Amino acid sequence: MTTATPTVGAGVQATTKTSxxxxxxxxxxxxxxxxVSIVIALLWTVPTFGLFISSFRPEDQxxxxxxxxxxxxxxxTMENYQEVLFSSSSSAGQLASYFINSLAxxxxxxxxxIAFAALAAYALAWINFKGRDWLYIAIFSLQIVPLQMAxxxxxxxxxxxxxxxxxxxxxxxxxxxxxxxxxxxxxxxCFALPxxxxxxxxxxxxxxxxxxxxxxxxxxxxxxIFRTIVLPLITPALAAFGIFQFLWVWNDLLVALIFxxxxxxxxxxTVRLAEMAGTRGNEWQRLTSGAFVSIVVPLIVFLSLQRYxxxxxxxxxxxx
Amino acid sequence: MEFDFAEEQxxxxxxxxxxxxxxxxxxxxxxxxxxxxxxxxRRRDARLLAAVTSGAPLLRRRKPRExxxxxxxxxxxxxFLVVGLVVPAIRTTLLSFMDKDSTNWxxxxxxGWLFSEPSIVRVLTNTLIWVLLVPLVATAFGLIYAVLVDxxxxxxxxxxxxxxxxxxxxxxxxxxxKFVYAYRGEDQEQIGLLNQIVVSLGGAPKQWLLDxxxxxxxxxxxxxxxQAGFAMVVLSAAIKAIPADIVEAARLDGVTPWQMFWQxxxxxxxxxxxxxxxxxxIATLKVxxxxxxxxxxxxxxxxIANEMYNQAFRYGQPGQGSALAVFLFILVIPIVIYQIxxxxxxREG
Numbered sequence: 001m002t003t004a005t006p007t008v009g010a011g012v013q014a015t016t017k018t019s020x021x022x023x024x025x026x027x028x029x030x031x032x033x034x035x036v037s038i039v040i041a042l043l044w045t046v047p048t049f050g051l052f053i054s055s056f057r058p059e060d061q062x063x064x065x066x067x068x069x070x071x072x073x074x075x076x077t078m079e080n081y082q083e084v085l086f087s088s089s090s091s092a093g094q095l096a097s098y099f100i101n102s103l104a105x106x107x108x109x110x111x112x113x114i115a116f117a118a119l120a121a122y123a124l125a126w127i128n129f130k131g132r133d134w135l136y137i138a139i140f141s142l143q144i145v146p147l148q149m150a151x152x153x154x155x156x157x158x159x160x161x162x163x164x165x166x167x168x169x170x171x172x173x174x175x176x177x178x179x180x181x182x183x184x185x186x187x188x189x190c191f192a193l194p195x196x197x198x199x200x201x202x203x204x205x206x207x208x209x210x211x212x213x214x215x216x217x218x219x220x221x222x223x224x225i226f227r228t229i230v231l232p233l234i235t236p237a238l239a240a241f242g243i244f245q246f247l248w249v250w251n252d253l254l255v256a257l258i259f260x261x262x263x264x265x266x267x268x269x270t271v272r273l274a275e276m277a278g279t280r281g282n283e284w285q286r287l288t289s290g291a292f293v294s295i296v297v298p299l300i301v302f303l304s305l306q307r308y309x310x311x312x313x314x315x316x317x318x319x320x
Numbered sequence: 321m322e323f324d325f326a327e328e329q330x331x332x333x334x335x336x337x338x339x340x341x342x343x344x345x346x347x348x349x350x351x352x353x354x355x356x357x358x359x360x361x362r363r364r365d366a367r368l369l370a371a372v373t374s375g376a377p378l379l380r381r382r383k384p385r386e387x388x389x390x391x392x393x394x395x396x397x398x399x400f401l402v403v404g405l406v407v408p409a410i411r412t413t414l415l416s417f418m419d420k421d422s423t424n425w426x427x428x429x430x431x432g433w434l435f436s437e438p439s440i441v442r443v444l445t446n447t448l449i450w451v452l453l454v455p456l457v458a459t460a461f462g463l464i465y466a467v468l469v470d471x472x473x474x475x476x477x478x479x480x481x482x483x484x485x486x487x488x489x490x491x492x493x494x495x496x497x498k499f500v501y502a503y504r505g506e507d508q509e510q511i512g513l514l515n516q517i518v519v520s521l522g523g524a525p526k527q528w529l530l531d532x533x534x535x536x537x538x539x540x541x542x543x544x545x546x547q548a549g550f551a552m553v554v555l556s557a558a559i560k561a562i563p564a565d566i567v568e569a570a571r572l573d574g575v576t577p578w579q580m581f582w583q584x585x586x587x588x589x590x591x592x593x594x595x596x597x598x599x600x601x602i603a604t605l606k607v608x609x610x611x612x613x614x615x616x617x618x619x620x621x622x623x624i625a626n627e628m629y630n631q632a633f634r635y636g637q638p639g640q641g642s643a644l645a646v647f648l649f650i651l652v653i654p655i656v657i658y659q660i661x662x663x664x665x666x667r668e669g
């Protein structure tokens with residue numbers, strides 16, 4: 001800052017020379033700018049806010065008056081949450097069960113692709129072997145394959161196994177109940193890998209070459225370099241991808257719908273909520289509180305780790 | 321209030337198995353890679369020692385086998401990608417040329433069906449509207465907001481407000497907006513914000529989501545609402561990366577904010593702009609959750625991804641579903657080629 005003082009001084013002089021009209025216009029401009037940005041900010045927050053307020057209002061109130069009447073006639077209850085989470089009546093939501101399903105689906109679906117992609121990205125960046133570049137390009141370009149392309153055969157793979165020319169090569173998985181989580185983990189891991197490898201490769205390949213070579217000269221093997229040098233250095237990248245994948249899996253509907261089914265035993269929150277929105281579209285006391293039950297976890301993760309998330313976003317963002 | 325925790329135990333057990341499997345696979349792989357080379361190294365040393373003591377000629381030391389390491393590092397990723405993505409994608413392509421039992425070849429019949437069945441043509445038109453509008457509007461909002469709040473007071477807070485919907489699931493966002501669009505009869509008090517505004521302006525309340533083609537646009541609003549935050553963050557970072565001396569020089573020349581935007585800001589952030597538009601376009605092509613939650617594809621709002629799900633998993637038509645999936649893939653390709661060409665130009669230029 002100190003070295004730049006002369007130029008700043010010149011800048012101040014130049015601005016004082018501009019006419020008063022220009023200054024007035026600039027002020028009007030900035031006032032209009034503030035107004036527009038406030039309008040946009042309101043458009044982006046009021047819908048969520050309305051839902052949030054509503055989730056704490058008694059059922060008869062939600063169904064007969066708008067949420068804005070809360071400010072003139074505040075009535076507060078936690079009953080909606082109680083009911084939608086813990087009531088055993090099958091029409092109520094039973095979201096506590098689905099919440100556990102969401103957790104059980106999400107945690108392994110985040111861990112597996114992180115670990116596999118980190119290993120693969122290291123090999124693609126720092127181990128010399130034939131065809132390395134082609135392999136990287138192949139994995140990279142798999143990002144553009146929409147997951148819709150894989151759904152039908154993958155489901156068949158789980159349910160009937162693999163037969164080649166009438167010969168059973170791999171048996172069906174025959175999972176039931178909570179075991180079905182394994183299918184969902186498998187599917188999410190497959191679909192996440194191309195992007196994960198791409199993102200982590202971006203970070204790993206930019207580690208200083210000297211560091212790697214020094215370690216090699218000291219006689220460290222690849223697994224050792226990976227564990228002791230690379231992993232600690234790429235923690236921010238792992239966090240960035242972890243948040244991505246967490247939000248993606250927790251918020252996913254399509255993959256869960258197909259591979260987890262729709263029952264209380266395995267389906268995550270999103271599947272249950274989408275179903276409730278379809279069949280009980282007017283039960284706003286349940287939908288409002290239910291929506292917030294599903295939103296609260298990603299919101300906490302997001303707000304506490306926003307820094308990593310933004311960094312990951314900027315590092316390259318074409319989700320396959 | 322009788323939530324039975326015992327009923328949930330199998331889930332935790334399964335989750336535990338999953339975590340054990342994770343530790344076993346990843347830990348096992350690393351251990352294997354650590355132990356096996358060490359064992360080989362020891363054996364080589366022993367042989368070397370034996371050779372030295374017996375006075376036999378020294379064996380030439382072989383170069384360590386890098387390729388084998390690479391194979392093991394890459395093994396899980398390649399396995400999952402081939403089983404879960406490559407082979408299924410090829411199979412889907414084949415299925416799209418087969419009938420609904422996936423036994424007989426039917427040539428291009430499924431693709432003919434895509435473009436002749438009126439309800440599917442409607443689906444394709446809807447998808448076109450989505451993919452034209454969402455990237456444009458979301459990017460515009462994101463850009464305007466990024467420019468407006470740049471260096472304003474409370475910038476971080478202002479940005480979080482727009483960014484927050486990114487953390488909300490499409491399902492959650494659809495419920496939030498369904499509530500905005502909620503309808504009550506004319507004689508009742510409105511509970512939806514949109515109808516309340518219409519009524520207070522003297523209009524009659526409407527069942528917004530039943531009216532085609534208006535309902536498609538109202539669903540598009542939801543997608544724009546989610547994606548604008550992404551556009552804003554990326555573009556805001558690009559704006560901040562514009563060299564300060566360029567901005568300062570322009571300011572000294574006395575350009576208006578308007579000129580500044582079109583002649584300095586826009587050209588500088590062009591690459592980021594393209595990335596944003598491309599990313600949102602691809603996300604929009606694959607949109608499924610919003611349509612499924614808000615209207616379930618009824619009232620002429622269905623889009624390709626939704627129809628693909630219905631055909632393949634609800635109506636038992638894997639052939640037609642696969643054709644839709646392949647068509648979706650084909651739609652993505654030109655967008656990606658455009659982006660790759662742009663990236664290459666940037667690198668050369």
